[in-house]
Amino acid sequence: MSKKLLFLILAVVVLTAAVVGCSGQNSGNAGNTESKQAATTPKASKDEVITIKYMSSEPTDVAYINKVVEEYKKINPNINVEVNIVSGTDTFITALKAKFSADDAPDFYSFQVGARTQEFAEAGLIMDLKGDPLLTNINEKDLDLVSYKGGIYAAPKNAQAVGTYLNMELFKKYNIEPPTNFSEMLAVNEKFRENGVEYPIIMAGKDVNIVASPDFQYLSTVILQEDPDYYQKILNGELHFNSPFIKELFDKYGQLREYMSPDSLGVDADEAFKRLVRGDGAMLMTGTWALTQIRTYGPDLDLSLIPSTFQEKTEDRILNVGITIGYHIASTTKYPEEVKKFLAFVLTPEMGDLYVKESKQISATKGVTAVADPAFEALLPWLDSDKKSPHADLIWIPGIKDVMKEVTQKWFLGKDIDTVLNEWEDRHQRLMKENPSFVENFGKE
Amino acid sequence: MAYILSLRKKRWKESLQYSTLTFPALAIYGIFVIVPLLGAIYYSMTNWNGLSKTFDFIGLDNYIYLFTEGYVWHTLGTTFKYTLSVTIIQNILAIILAVALDQNIKSKNVLRTMIFIVCTMSPLITGYVWSFIYSGPAMSLGKFLGIETLAFNVLSSDVWAIYAAAFASIWRMTGWTMIIYLAGLQLIPKELYEAADVDGVGSIRKFLNITFPLLAPAITVNIILTFERGLKDFDSIFALTGGGPGDSTSIIALSIYRETFFFSRAGYGTAVGIILFLLIVICTIIQLSFLRKREENVI
Numbered sequence: 001m002s003k004k005l006l007f008l009i010l011a012v013v014v015l016t017a018a019v020v021g022c023s024g025q026n027s028g029n030a031g032n033t034e035s036k037q038a039a040t041t042p043k044a045s046k047d048e049v050i051t052i053k054y055m056s057s058e059p060t061d062v063a064y065i066n067k068v069v070e071e072y073k074k075i076n077p078n079i080n081v082e083v084n085i086v087s088g089t090d091t092f093i094t095a096l097k098a099k100f101s102a103d104d105a106p107d108f109y110s111f112q113v114g115a116r117t118q119e120f121a122e123a124g125l126i127m128d129l130k131g132d133p134l135l136t137n138i139n140e141k142d143l144d145l146v147s148y149k150g151g152i153y154a155a156p157k158n159a160q161a162v163g164t165y166l167n168m169e170l171f172k173k174y175n176i177e178p179p180t181n182f183s184e185m186l187a188v189n190e191k192f193r194e195n196g197v198e199y200p201i202i203m204a205g206k207d208v209n210i211v212a213s214p215d216f217q218y219l220s221t222v223i224l225q226e227d228p229d230y231y232q233k234i235l236n237g238e239l240h241f242n243s244p245f246i247k248e249l250f251d252k253y254g255q256l257r258e259y260m261s262p263d264s265l266g267v268d269a270d271e272a273f274k275r276l277v278r279g280d281g282a283m284l285m286t287g288t289w290a291l292t293q294i295r296t297y298g299p300d301l302d303l304s305l306i307p308s309t310f311q312e313k314t315e316d317r318i319l320n321v322g323i324t325i326g327y328h329i330a331s332t333t334k335y336p337e338e339v340k341k342f343l344a345f346v347l348t349p350e351m352g353d354l355y356v357k358e359s360k361q362i363s364a365t366k367g368v369t370a371v372a373d374p375a376f377e378a379l380l381p382w383l384d385s386d387k388k389s390p391h392a393d394l395i396w397i398p399g400i401k402d403v404m405k406e407v408t409q410k411w412f413l414g415k416d417i418d419t420v421l422n423e424w425e426d427r428h429q430r431l432m433k434e435n436p437s438f439v440e441n442f443g444k445e
Numbered sequence: 446m447a448y449i450l451s452l453r454k455k456r457w458k459e460s461l462q463y464s465t466l467t468f469p470a471l472a473i474y475g476i477f478v479i480v481p482l483l484g485a486i487y488y489s490m491t492n493w494n495g496l497s498k499t500f501d502f503i504g505l506d507n508y509i510y511l512f513t514e515g516y517v518w519h520t521l522g523t524t525f526k527y528t529l530s531v532t533i534i535q536n537i538l539a540i541i542l543a544v545a546l547d548q549n550i551k552s553k554n555v556l557r558t559m560i561f562i563v564c565t566m567s568p569l570i571t572g573y574v575w576s577f578i579y580s581g582p583a584m585s586l587g588k589f590l591g592i593e594t595l596a597f598n599v600l601s602s603d604v605w606a607i608y609a610a611a612f613a614s615i616w617r618m619t620g621w622t623m624i625i626y627l628a629g630l631q632l633i634p635k636e637l638y639e640a641a642d643v644d645g646v647g648s649i650r651k652f653l654n655i656t657f658p659l660l661a662p663a664i665t666v667n668i669i670l671t672f673e674r675g676l677k678d679f680d681s682i683f684a685l686t687g688g689g690p691g692d693s694t695s696i697i698a699l700s701i702y703r704e705t706f707f708f709s710r711a712g713y714g715t716a717v718g719i720i721l722f723l724l725i726v727i728c729t730i731i732q733l734s735f736l737r738k739r740e741e742n743v744i
Contacts, residue, residue, distance in 0.1 A: 090707070097495055097706055101495065101496075119709065123496040205601060206600065206689070208689060266584065266598020399708035402708075406691060406692055413693075435494075
């Protein structure tokens with residue numbers, strides 16, 4: 001009898017443990033209309049050592065933030081910052097959404113601005129920073145992509161430029177001048193061919209981001225210039241992603257494709273950087289974020305990043321550069337004041353200079369004087385002028401950028417242009433139908 | 446009569462006592478499998494975007510959309526290509542290896558261990574390792590042998606990339622399948638082989654008439670498990686190709702991931718997941734009924 005009783009008791013204990021262990025997981029469920037306000041926890045006392053969690057998609061942030069924390073601790077010794085790096089845009093957004101759903105969101109994170117900031121702001125997951133002193137060192141005109149329905153939901157961290165990296169050693173070797181417009185770009189490629197460089201343009205066809213780099217540049221430097229409201233018109237149905245103005249993009253891309261190696265589809269980003277450094281090709285279209293990795297393979301390479309050359313006339317040439325990454329504070333953070341104070345310190349010109357040196361990126365902070373790398377010197381005249389155009393895709397409905405990358409890769413594979421553009425348009429229509437609030441609120445301050 | 450009643454009561458009490466012992470396992474199964482499944486079915490009938498605190502119940506709209514738009518059917522086709530390749534080739538290879546390593550070879554234990562140990566690798570690591578191999582050594586080999594598909598990186602071919610992914614999976618899991626076949630081989634009575642030797646039967650006929658038919662139970666287990674695993678595979682393809690080039694290796698598990706996280710359509714992604722679950726159940730039932738009949742015929 002006692003054995004049976006023991007078995008029964010054990011069964012009840014295990015059952016209870018299983019139920020208790022799984023209960024209490026309620027705040028990760030959507031449908032919970034209780035709004036997640038920041039910090040019901042009392043402010044940390046001066047002596048209490050607190051750890052704030054930071055999530056970033058940039059591997060260089062580890063060294064940078066650790067140095068910032070070292071400096072910050074001189075005035076605030078009770079703060080620790082735990083850095084979690086999830087490399088890659090795709091994996092970062094997946095991890096971030098999963099963390100928010102599981103109620104394990106970081107205190108603050110850095111990620112793409114624009115539609116992604118709006119998405120999280122709409123869901124009430126990030127704090128409104130409007131009027132906060134931490135934005136003191138940010139230019140007002142840089143706040144467009146972090147604004148939503150009258151609020152400001154992120155502090156711009158960096159600007160990223162997209163263009164063409166030139167292996168200047170090859171250019172100098174064959175006495176070729178960098179191109180300044182599209183005709184010159186084609187002529188430069190022919191000159192390289194005459195000198196034995198059969199495929200002067202390196203393309204990482206396996207990497208959806210690099211294979212779509214010409215798309216990003218053309219959208220920003222040509223389409224956005226000709227019609228700043230092009231995306232509003234797409235949302236209204238006046239224009240479509242299978243309209244002639246998009247086909248022109250692929251016409252130009254197709255002309256450049258002649259100068260890309262036939263094995264490009266098997267080349268990933270790393271291999272592309274190595275080929276540029278080795279001099280297998282002379283040009284690679286990508287952005288400022290790639291420099292750190294390129295420098296890993298060629299720290300002393302004479303490299304230059306130039307603005308895109310999709311324009312027919314040199315005087316129409318414009319640099320595709322814009323605020324890309326911003327610091328977002330989770331509305332669920334237990335330490336909002338501490339995070340804001342830390343960010344205010346991060347966004348000082350001194351820390352901006354440190355960011356530029358460590359990450360080799362363009363800081364969004366006012367008053368930063370450091371230059372990331374000699375490779376960016378060719379961009380300086382544009383950065384100091386009005387001849388700049390922001391990224392045309394950051395305002396798109398979430399998800400369509402990934403579709404663009406996929407259809408571009410399909411076109412690169414050899415699929416018919418009308419088929420891929422129709423697919424792009426169909427999937428955009430589908431996303432619009434699924435996200436009517438995005439369409440309705442687009443362009444509203 | 447009273448005796449029969451008391452006997453029944455005693456048996457009922459005993460059944461209840463033994464059933465009680467299964468409660469913890471049932472409870473854990475219920476909490477970790479049934480409850481999430483019911484939750485998934487509910488969310489699949491909503492328009493939840495994966496982030497918002499609020500969403501609407503939309504009934505079967507997600508399912509209607511799924512059956513009317515073409516993209517999921519494309520990924521299903523790719524998934525079946527992948528799954529069938531893995532199931533057939535992996536099982537053939539595993540049987541061959543199992544029969545070979547069941548012979549009296551001195552190093553058979555070492556070889557069995559070496560082949561099996563590969564399946565302890567994480568599928569994600571396998572994907573990254575093979576991505577490196579295909580992008581480097583395999584390309585050099587392809588150039589040396591003059592095989593263009595290999596020379597230009599097989600992962601960049603919209604025709605062959607899915608089979609390259611299948612190969613990586615087969616490489617990883619053949620050892621596991623082989624172990625089950627080895628266990629099955631131990632159950633075949635040795636006397637049958639001795640009798641066959643006496644009758645002067647050759648090796649191939651021994652395999653076809655003794656080994657293969659009597660391996661039926663192991664074949665059933667392996668075919669079902671390999672097929673089911675193939676339908677659910679995600680990690681290795683995510684690491685190898687990410688669904689590319691284009692969407693030529695976009696399998697259904699990847700499309701669930703993208704719908705949920707990239708396109709912020711968690712409700713729809715969950716609906717695709719439910720359909721995958723039902724597909725696995727239906728395929729398993731069909732396979733079981735066919736393969737069990739075969740087992741019975743053999744016995």
